[in-house]
Amino acid sequence: MFSFNQTLKPLLTRFGSMPVAILLLVLLAVASVIGTVLKQNQDQADYLHQFGPVWYWTFRALGLFDMYHTWWFLTILGLLMASLGACLYRNVPRFLQEMRNRKGTLSDNARKHMEYKFDVTFDDKDKAVATVKSSLPDWKWLETESAGTLWLRGDKGRFHKWGYISVHTAMLVILVGGWMSVQFGFRGNMAVPEGASENEISYLRGTGVEYLKMPFEVRCDEFSINFFSTGAPSEFRSKLTILEDGKEMMSSDIIVNEPLYYKGVRIYQASFGDGGSDIKMNLFRLNGEGTVDVANTKVYTKFEDPYSDVSMEIRDFRPYNIENMAAAGKPKKFKDMGPSVDFVIRGKGLKPVLVRSFMEPFYLEDNNQGSMIMISKTGDARDFETYMLGLDFSNKKEWALFQSFLNRLPRTEGATQQDNLAAFRAALDEVYPDGRPDDLPMLGNRVIQSMQVLPDMPWPFVPILDSFDQTYYTGLQLAKDPGMDVVWIGSAILVFGLCIMFYVAHRKVWIKVVEDEGKVTLQVTGLSNRNPVAFEQEFEDLKEQINTAYKQGAS
Amino acid sequence: MNAATTFFGSEGSFFEGRLAHTRFWTYLGIIAGMTGLALFGEGGYVEDNYLFELFSKQGATWLAGGAVLGFALSFIKSASKFRAFRTAEMFVPWLDGAVVMLALMGIYTLFEPTSAMITYEDQSNLVSGRIVMAMNVLLLFSAICYIAHLFAPASFIGQLATFTAWAGVYAGGSALLLRWYESYLLMGGDIGHAPVSNLYEVFILLFCVICVIYLTLESRHQVRGLGAFVLPIVAAGVFFSIWLESIGQADIKPLVPALQSYWMKIHVPLNFVGYGAFAVACAAGAAWLLRNRIEQRNPNSAMLAVFPSLKMLDQLSYKAVAIGFPAFTLATILGAAWAAEAWGGYWSWDPKETWALIVWLVYGAYLHARFSHGLHGKTLAWWAVIGFLVTIFCFIGVNMYLSGLHSYGQLT
Numbered sequence: 001m002f003s004f005n006q007t008l009k010p011l012l013t014r015f016g017s018m019p020v021a022i023l024l025l026v027l028l029a030v031a032s033v034i035g036t037v038l039k040q041n042q043d044q045a046d047y048l049h050q051f052g053p054v055w056y057w058t059f060r061a062l063g064l065f066d067m068y069h070t071w072w073f074l075t076i077l078g079l080l081m082a083s084l085g086a087c088l089y090r091n092v093p094r095f096l097q098e099m100r101n102r103k104g105t106l107s108d109n110a111r112k113h114m115e116y117k118f119d120v121t122f123d124d125k126d127k128a129v130a131t132v133k134s135s136l137p138d139w140k141w142l143e144t145e146s147a148g149t150l151w152l153r154g155d156k157g158r159f160h161k162w163g164y165i166s167v168h169t170a171m172l173v174i175l176v177g178g179w180m181s182v183q184f185g186f187r188g189n190m191a192v193p194e195g196a197s198e199n200e201i202s203y204l205r206g207t208g209v210e211y212l213k214m215p216f217e218v219r220c221d222e223f224s225i226n227f228f229s230t231g232a233p234s235e236f237r238s239k240l241t242i243l244e245d246g247k248e249m250m251s252s253d254i255i256v257n258e259p260l261y262y263k264g265v266r267i268y269q270a271s272f273g274d275g276g277s278d279i280k281m282n283l284f285r286l287n288g289e290g291t292v293d294v295a296n297t298k299v300y301t302k303f304e305d306p307y308s309d310v311s312m313e314i315r316d317f318r319p320y321n322i323e324n325m326a327a328a329g330k331p332k333k334f335k336d337m338g339p340s341v342d343f344v345i346r347g348k349g350l351k352p353v354l355v356r357s358f359m360e361p362f363y364l365e366d367n368n369q370g371s372m373i374m375i376s377k378t379g380d381a382r383d384f385e386t387y388m389l390g391l392d393f394s395n396k397k398e399w400a401l402f403q404s405f406l407n408r409l410p411r412t413e414g415a416t417q418q419d420n421l422a423a424f425r426a427a428l429d430e431v432y433p434d435g436r437p438d439d440l441p442m443l444g445n446r447v448i449q450s451m452q453v454l455p456d457m458p459w460p461f462v463p464i465l466d467s468f469d470q471t472y473y474t475g476l477q478l479a480k481d482p483g484m485d486v487v488w489i490g491s492a493i494l495v496f497g498l499c500i501m502f503y504v505a506h507r508k509v510w511i512k513v514v515e516d517e518g519k520v521t522l523q524v525t526g527l528s529n530r531n532p533v534a535f536e537q538e539f540e541d542l543k544e545q546i547n548t549a550y551k552q553g554a555s
Numbered sequence: 556m557n558a559a560t561t562f563f564g565s566e567g568s569f570f571e572g573r574l575a576h577t578r579f580w581t582y583l584g585i586i587a588g589m590t591g592l593a594l595f596g597e598g599g600y601v602e603d604n605y606l607f608e609l610f611s612k613q614g615a616t617w618l619a620g621g622a623v624l625g626f627a628l629s630f631i632k633s634a635s636k637f638r639a640f641r642t643a644e645m646f647v648p649w650l651d652g653a654v655v656m657l658a659l660m661g662i663y664t665l666f667e668p669t670s671a672m673i674t675y676e677d678q679s680n681l682v683s684g685r686i687v688m689a690m691n692v693l694l695l696f697s698a699i700c701y702i703a704h705l706f707a708p709a710s711f712i713g714q715l716a717t718f719t720a721w722a723g724v725y726a727g728g729s730a731l732l733l734r735w736y737e738s739y740l741l742m743g744g745d746i747g748h749a750p751v752s753n754l755y756e757v758f759i760l761l762f763c764v765i766c767v768i769y770l771t772l773e774s775r776h777q778v779r780g781l782g783a784f785v786l787p788i789v790a791a792g793v794f795f796s797i798w799l800e801s802i803g804q805a806d807i808k809p810l811v812p813a814l815q816s817y818w819m820k821i822h823v824p825l826n827f828v829g830y831g832a833f834a835v836a837c838a839a840g841a842a843w844l845l846r847n848r849i850e851q852r853n854p855n856s857a858m859l860a861v862f863p864s865l866k867m868l869d870q871l872s873y874k875a876v877a878i879g880f881p882a883f884t885l886a887t888i889l890g891a892a893w894a895a896e897a898w899g900g901y902w903s904w905d906p907k908e909t910w911a912l913i914v915w916l917v918y919g920a921y922l923h924a925r926f927s928h929g930l931h932g933k934t935l936a937w938w939a940v941i942g943f944l945v946t947i948f949c950f951i952g953v954n955m956y957l958s959g960l961h962s963y964g965q966l967t
Contacts, residue, residue: 230808233811234745481895
């Protein structure tokens with residue numbers, strides 16, 4: 001048989017002790033540091049690449065990639081809760097006892113070791129006692145008779161121990177609230193394209209993704225973004241409708257910082273992206289015949305070129321590309337480069353690269369510099385390099401001019417400048433029969449640049465964005481958190497307790513009223529559990545105050 | 556104490572007694588009016604309109620209503636209890652200071668160049684930049700004076716140090732307010748927002764907070780020697796912020812949608828009250844360690860006369876933590892409340908959150924060591940110093956080295 005007192009109590013005492021608590025706090029802090037240094041919930045392939053197989057599997061076994069949900073981290077939190085509980089169990093009865101019991105007397109030996117004390121002598125006992133009490137008006141007084149001597153004990157801030165009790169209780173309440181959130185709540189993301197609806201959220205757990213069906217459907221009726229002139233989004237707004245069994249239950253707009261609340265679930269605006277926009281690209285064939293094909297496709301789909309083995313995997317569409325054109329350190333100059341489409345181009349013998357194709361040509365000081373594309377050889381958007389194509393592909397006449405010029409160029413060796421110029425004039429006459437275009441010098445430059453660039457193109461065509469019909473998806477976060485209110489209650493108690501702990505000092509005075517030959521001497525002793533600097537001053541003032549008040553009362 | 560002296564304070568001072576009490580409650584009323592406008596005002600809370608709304612008819616109604624209510628409330632609290640005035644006497648100088656800063660800001664706006672000379676692209680003509688530069692100079696000068704004061708303890712040098720530190724605080728605070736106003740001058744008022752949105756701005760806030768906490772302790776406990784430890788920390792920050800400005804981080808930029816919330820104005824400044832207080836605690840800890848060393852090596856050093864006593868330094872370090880810890884706790888809780896509203900959860904184990912927890916644990920352990928184990932002196936002095944290093948990492952290191960949801964504090 002084991003009894004509570006013999007077996008559990010020492011365990012509880014040990015568990016609620018300071019060293020155990022400190023150890024747990026240090027463990028928690030160190031573990032938390034690991035979680036911040038090692039990026040959490042990234043792609044597994046990235047981790048493998050970053051750490052190599054040995055460390056990857058070690059870290060994975062320890063659950064370090066989703067550390068805050070591992071059993072051992074949760075165990076630390078659980079032990080902390082147990083330790084807090086044990087600490088409260090051990091100390092609260094004692095604190096309550098201490099607050100209730102106020103010893104009215106003070107032994108001479110104890111007084112000898114106290115720092116703050118003084119004696120004052122008066123004539124009238126009753127008046128002296130009354131003066132002391134009125135000098136410390138808010139204090140709680142207790143009168144005790146001990147061995148024929150009157151003792152006064154005054155207390156101020158007697159309930160400061162409630163500070164400790166509430167702070168530690170609050171921590172326990174917050175941890176319980178957190179546990180409730182994890183146990184009975186959920187939090188995940190869903191992406192809803194404009195016009196579509198969705199009823200499943202996904203979230204990361206450990207090294208995988210998990211899904212959860214919602215008891216309702218969310219439809220995105222409309223999504224809109226406003227931009228600052230720097231190109232940064234200033235607001236994104238989703239018009240959402242909640243459906244249950246196909247019935248519309250409610251409609252509401254949400255923006256960041258203003259979520260929607262439906263049946264215990266909060267729906268937050270979290271992100272946005274392309275919801276599969278319709279993309280039309282022109283493919284300018286580099287086959288010498290000037291053929292232009294049309295590629296009708298969508299974001300997130302793959303376009304297979306029917307005339308070659310080249311494919312384009314459409315990744316993203318951007319309606320604006322606002323860039324700072326100024327050199328570093330110069331006043332900023334923002335410019336919108338217009339819409340663009342990102343795709344990965346693949347084919348036999350081709351190195352797969354990420355391409356960003358712009359719809360509009362690039363203008364420098366109102367001069368048309370021709371179309372441009374950006375290419376990233378690594379596939380990372382940060383490594384984009386700009387390539388000027390020369391021709392303005394948004395104007396099909398320029399392509400025709402280029403082809404005509406190319407076909408008329410004398411093929412023989414030793415062709416003179418004169419011959420080339422004649423070929424260009426003839427091409428101009430063919431494409432622009434009604435007169436020369438206005439920016440002829442620039443046009444000439446563009447065609448010449450194209451002559452140098454286009455023949456080096458590894459692809460069978462030049463893909464240029466022609467038109468688009470944009471659709472967004474709205475990135476929503478859905479969360480149900482039954483522990484949240486518990487956490488707020490705990491937080492309120494915590495702040496309340498901290499204020500008591502820090503700003504209420506328990507100050508005590510003992511006064512022994514010693515009568516001797518018609519005179520009365522007050523032996524005053526003071527003690528404060530906190531802020532000795534302020535108390536020293538206060539105690540100094542008290543002596544002065546008692547003397548003055550006694551005299552004023554006498555006159 | 557008769558009624559007249561009660562009303563005007565024991566010495567008829569502006570900062571004591573009934574006068575302070577009434578003013579304090581009126582200020583509180585005005586703050587409540589501002590809060591009410593943000594929460595319940597017609598048209599809701601719009602970040603880029605809030606400042607102007609304060610001066611609109613609606614805003615004036617809220618503010619005046621709050622002020623009258625506060626003024627009335629101040630008479631309900633019993634005037635017979637002289638102690639009741641103590642809280643007011645403690646806070647009123649700070650609120651008065653805020654009013655002075657507001658007035659200074661109003662004066663600066665008169666010197667603002669014409670709107671043709673101010674563009675988003677080129678913000679170099681804005682007046683606030685110059686005021687901040689003045690603040691930098693004042694604070695650096697103050698740091699030099701405080702250090703000089705240790706070696707040449709003439710009261711004149713000390714007074715000069717204190718004076719320039721105060722001047723720096725007023726320059727910094729009013730420059731920040733001016734920046735708030737200036738943000739409305741750019742891009743047709745589309746990007747107006749409170750000046751607590753990037754590293755550069757919060758640095759200025761931090762200087763002011765550190766100085767105000769320290770200068771309050773200085774005037775209350777006559778501990779000018781501590782300034783030689785506090786102001787150098789500020790000076791180091793000044794150099795950092797000058798560097799930030801040199802790499803173009805000082806520009807007023809539009810707010811990302813996640814930050815467009817009134818929570819930002821509460822969460823960020825409160826956090827910096829915590830950081831600032833921990834900086835002062837660190838300085839007191841460092842001063843303790845140095846004094847201890849000097850006492851051991853050279854007990855007759857003249858410098859000891861300028862240093863506060865070890866006991867006082869120990870107390871000051873604790874006092875600073877006692878200001879910082881509750882403020883930091885409240886800031887973290889309010890941050891969690893904001894996160895619950897903007898990110899879908901009150902706690903996401905985001906690096907900044909986690910480091911805030913670590914800072915909280917460090918100072919929580921400090922308090923346990925002090926009260927449960929009765930530790931004092933050397934250990935706690937070191938603890939305050941190391942705790943501040945952890946705080947610095949939480950403040951700057953996380954932004955620079957770890958990514959996460961708080962990434963808007965990052966350098967771009």
